[in-house]
Amino acid sequence: xxxxxxxxxxxxxxxxxxxxxxxxxxxxxxxxxxxxxxxxxxxxxxxxxxxxxxxxxxxxxxxxxxxxxxxxxxxxxxxxxxxxxxxxxxxxxxxxxxxxxxxxxxxxxxxxxxxxxxxxxxxxxxxxxxxxxxxxxxxxxxxxxxxxx
Amino acid sequence: xxxxxxxxxxxxxxxxxxxxxxxxxxxxxxxxxxxxxxxxxxxxxxxxxxxxxxxxxxxxxxxxxxxxxxxxxxxxxxxxxxxxxxxxxxxxxxxxxxxxxxxxxxxxxxxxxxxxxxxxxxxxxxxxxxxxxxxxxxxxxxxxxxxxxxxxxxxxxxxxxxxxxxxxxxxxxxxxxxxxxxxxxxxxxxxxxxxxxxxxxxxxxxxxxxxxxxxxxxxxxxxxxxxxxxxxxxxxxxxxxxxxxxxxxxxxxxxxxxxxxxxxxxxxxxxxxxxxxxxxxxxxxxxxxxxxxxxxxxxxxxxxxxxxxxxxxxxxxxxxxxxxxxxxxxxxxxxxxxxxxxxxxxxxxxxxxxxxxxxxxxxxxxxxxxxxxxxxxxxxxxxxxxxxxxxxxxxxxxxxxxxxxxxxxxxxxxxxxxxxxxxxxxxxxxxxxxxxxxxxxxxxxxxxxxxxxxxxxxxxxxxxxxxxxxxxxxxxxxxxxxxxxxxxxxxxxxxxxxxxxxxxxxxxxxxxxxxxxxxxxxxxxxxxxxxxxxxxxxxxxxxxxxxxxxxxxxxxxxxxxxxxxxxxxxxxxxxxxxxxxxxxxxxxxxxxxxxxxxxxxxxxxxxxxxxxxxxxxxxxxxxxxxxxxxxxxxxxxxxxxxxxxxxxxxxxxxxxxxxxxxxxxxxxxxxxxxxxxxxxxxxxxxxxxxxxxxxxxxxxxxxxxxxxxxxxxxxxxxxxxxxxxxxxxx
Numbered sequence: 001x002x003x004x005x006x007x008x009x010x011x012x013x014x015x016x017x018x019x020x021x022x023x024x025x026x027x028x029x030x031x032x033x034x035x036x037x038x039x040x041x042x043x044x045x046x047x048x049x050x051x052x053x054x055x056x057x058x059x060x061x062x063x064x065x066x067x068x069x070x071x072x073x074x075x076x077x078x079x080x081x082x083x084x085x086x087x088x089x090x091x092x093x094x095x096x097x098x099x100x101x102x103x104x105x106x107x108x109x110x111x112x113x114x115x116x117x118x119x120x121x122x123x124x125x126x127x128x129x130x131x132x133x134x135x136x137x138x139x140x141x142x143x144x145x146x147x148x149x
Numbered sequence: 150x151x152x153x154x155x156x157x158x159x160x161x162x163x164x165x166x167x168x169x170x171x172x173x174x175x176x177x178x179x180x181x182x183x184x185x186x187x188x189x190x191x192x193x194x195x196x197x198x199x200x201x202x203x204x205x206x207x208x209x210x211x212x213x214x215x216x217x218x219x220x221x222x223x224x225x226x227x228x229x230x231x232x233x234x235x236x237x238x239x240x241x242x243x244x245x246x247x248x249x250x251x252x253x254x255x256x257x258x259x260x261x262x263x264x265x266x267x268x269x270x271x272x273x274x275x276x277x278x279x280x281x282x283x284x285x286x287x288x289x290x291x292x293x294x295x296x297x298x299x300x301x302x303x304x305x306x307x308x309x310x311x312x313x314x315x316x317x318x319x320x321x322x323x324x325x326x327x328x329x330x331x332x333x334x335x336x337x338x339x340x341x342x343x344x345x346x347x348x349x350x351x352x353x354x355x356x357x358x359x360x361x362x363x364x365x366x367x368x369x370x371x372x373x374x375x376x377x378x379x380x381x382x383x384x385x386x387x388x389x390x391x392x393x394x395x396x397x398x399x400x401x402x403x404x405x406x407x408x409x410x411x412x413x414x415x416x417x418x419x420x421x422x423x424x425x426x427x428x429x430x431x432x433x434x435x436x437x438x439x440x441x442x443x444x445x446x447x448x449x450x451x452x453x454x455x456x457x458x459x460x461x462x463x464x465x466x467x468x469x470x471x472x473x474x475x476x477x478x479x480x481x482x483x484x485x486x487x488x489x490x491x492x493x494x495x496x497x498x499x500x501x502x503x504x505x506x507x508x509x510x511x512x513x514x515x516x517x518x519x520x521x522x523x524x525x526x527x528x529x530x531x532x533x534x535x536x537x538x539x540x541x542x543x544x545x546x547x548x549x550x551x552x553x554x555x556x557x558x559x560x561x562x563x564x565x566x567x568x569x570x571x572x573x574x575x576x577x578x579x580x581x582x583x584x585x586x587x588x589x590x591x592x593x594x595x596x597x598x599x600x601x602x603x604x605x606x607x608x609x610x611x612x613x614x615x616x617x618x619x620x621x622x623x624x625x626x627x628x629x630x631x632x633x634x635x636x637x638x639x640x641x642x643x644x645x646x647x648x649x650x651x652x653x654x655x656x657x658x659x660x661x662x663x664x665x666x667x668x669x670x671x672x673x674x675x676x677x678x679x680x681x682x683x684x685x686x687x688x689x690x691x692x693x694x695x696x697x698x699x700x701x702x703x704x705x706x707x708x709x710x711x712x713x714x715x716x717x718x719x720x721x722x723x724x725x726x727x728x729x730x731x732x733x734x735x736x737x738x739x740x741x742x743x744x745x746x747x748x749x750x751x752x753x754x755x756x757x758x759x760x761x762x763x764x765x766x767x768x769x770x771x772x773x774x775x776x777x778x779x780x781x782x783x784x785x786x787x788x789x790x791x792x793x794x795x796x797x798x799x800x801x802x803x804x805x806x807x808x809x810x811x812x813x814x815x816x817x818x819x820x821x822x823x824x825x826x827x828x829x830x831x832x833x834x835x836x837x838x839x840x841x842x843x844x845x846x847x848x849x850x851x852x853x854x855x856x857x858x859x860x861x862x863x864x865x866x867x868x869x870x871x872x873x874x875x876x877x878x879x
Contacts, residue, residue: 015426016405019426020426023424023425023426027380027424027425027426028424030374031365032365032368032371032372032374033364033365033366034365035369035371035499035500035548036371036501036578037499037500037501037581037814038581038813038814039580039581039813040581040813040814040815042813042814042815043499043814043819045499072365073364073365074364074365076364077364082363082364086363086364089359089363090355090359090360090363093355093356093359093780093784094359094363095222095356095358095359095362095363096222096223096224096784096788097221097222097498097499097500097546097547097548097549097550098222098358098359098362098363098367098546098548099369099498099499099500099548099549100499100548101362101363102365105363123822123823124822124823125823127821127822127823128821128822128823129821129822130499130814130819130821131499131791132497132498132499132549132551132791132792132819133222133499133549133788133791134787134788134789134790134791134792134795134820134825135784135787135788136787136791136820136821136822136825137784137787137825137827137828138784138787139822140822140825
């Protein structure tokens, strides 16, 4: 049993301490916006915020997330308004299949918190998520649009 | 090497395919025979009247457009809705969509036609009948309003979901007359708009599926939740053709959450548990003994040797020929030869394969992402052994497909597991490792090119011999013609939707078929991927061999191929071909035809130390005939360079002891944003034909960059992937 704080809510979940946070979020907390892509922290589809930092949740054990603030794609929008990254994603029609985009958006939201006006180089350095549809051109445009929103 | 041709045909594919083939073959007839509703109103699940099979209108004017094809990111959902809405004259802001199920399609005499979504056919082979569906619904809605007003229908027009009686100015809305319209006899025929009059179609409208995708609400197959559902993890024999020998269930007895261990067919074992994580953890701990069989002797080296033996002489199927190549080559003043190869590739869609099945004694339902709902349905019938009226497939959004989800092996597995636990919904999810090692791989081939020139450096003869695998031989033997797989000549054929774009006085293109045991599949772009790499690289080689500009060299051979030439010239002009490139920047060109469309690419790259490549800029042109959503075409084109250049730089699946060696993205990498070149897309629809968009451009990505690499280094790369040659992205 572990107590996690996900999107501001405290939740007791019945998992072993070494369960990857990804699966606790998806299967125990029932929040399926966070995606499984590789399980080895390569692709970034499972990216969530842990105490504000973008982390690949497949590589984080539940025991290491206890007592921390976990934010998933479902909790990114606040007060009924979309996060500016989500809004830029809509405005720029970014997702294709969209499966990797939860993780992509979470990674970008964290980047913009650190660097409100990222350069292309900042984007190249920080955004390492895989997108097999290859919508990177729209991702880059939308990041700049969000930064200027 | 006698073990080579040994094949293990998945038992499911043949039957699934019969339905798939019927669908393709009857496409036109379906278009003319779409029942546009009937005297009694058919109702949608919420009770709203169906004006016809394609259009449901709710009392609040919401327009529900039925989409038979699958949405896997390519934008077909939005494009098809645009085509229906264009003819319907509805308010686009009120449009929503839904996927009818394959079971409903069968029950309603295939009212929605073909569900299969591959071959870049989503729009081009259904545009006619979906537009007619929209137009027929409009006619019926107008007639219903005219009846109510007791005026001639010809005096009424529809626009933006509002019907207006022009003489009186009276108006009503679609939602108010839908109930009456649904009871009318559908029109015998309808006239479609000339595309030049389109208002919604032809515009880069935003996708309908985006808002849910940015908040994590979209339900992909992996996200299905059903009451009482359990989760399954599976391991299939690592070597195709091998079998499951035994497993030691006692070793995982008592592991947390485990409910059952089941055999799946003759080749696989699955653990069913409360959560996937528990199922996977237990499966990893389960001792399994495989009987890998004869195919375990096969390696990449043995396959390469076998294929290379097919490059010279021997029996080969002829796909395109004119003149007399042998005589012309014998008399050539100059000859140029080159041998190329292209490896296996995995689709690696971001969402690993999965399906959820619920089986009871008299019913079997499956929830999954599939590119071919009817083939998935056939797989459910076969695996469940239940009749069609007891089965259905509920289609969900796909987290990528790229051709892999046109196959139904994962659907069959889910049903076979669920059958062993009647009444309990089972979600089967493949690990990434299972997905990487049990793909339906892009077929492996080699190619020998031989060209002859006269004393004036004119190309007089070209022999292209491809040696390698046929997809249809394994997945679709019905498609073979006297043993030949016509699709191996995709982009090389004299006619069809993927023709050879050059005229050569003496030409021979032939294929020596060799089918290793690795199961091939339709990998986005399919056979044009390797065929274009061979042809377009060799065009560049030939041009340099006779000291001619690669564009001018091609131009001389393309007099009879104006549409191919038009896209090539468009990219050449925009990239500045013939003008000096910036210092340290080198250019390459490629053009091809595939899936009914003409595509070309021009690349600008820089190379450091001969091995670090920066792809700086891509100009890519597409002539798809008609452009239903140019903004989505631009995205498909840009994304095609990620897929194609990933295949070139990082791809390539190798075989050791009969099994695929790459297991995850650490060994089968994929391009990231920092490696993405700037892609400038030119969408240049010339009208008069309908071409596909999702696939054709991928094939020009690699040759354009390889030709630029030659320009930069003087070194010709003739095999893929570049990582094997220590060439990487800078």
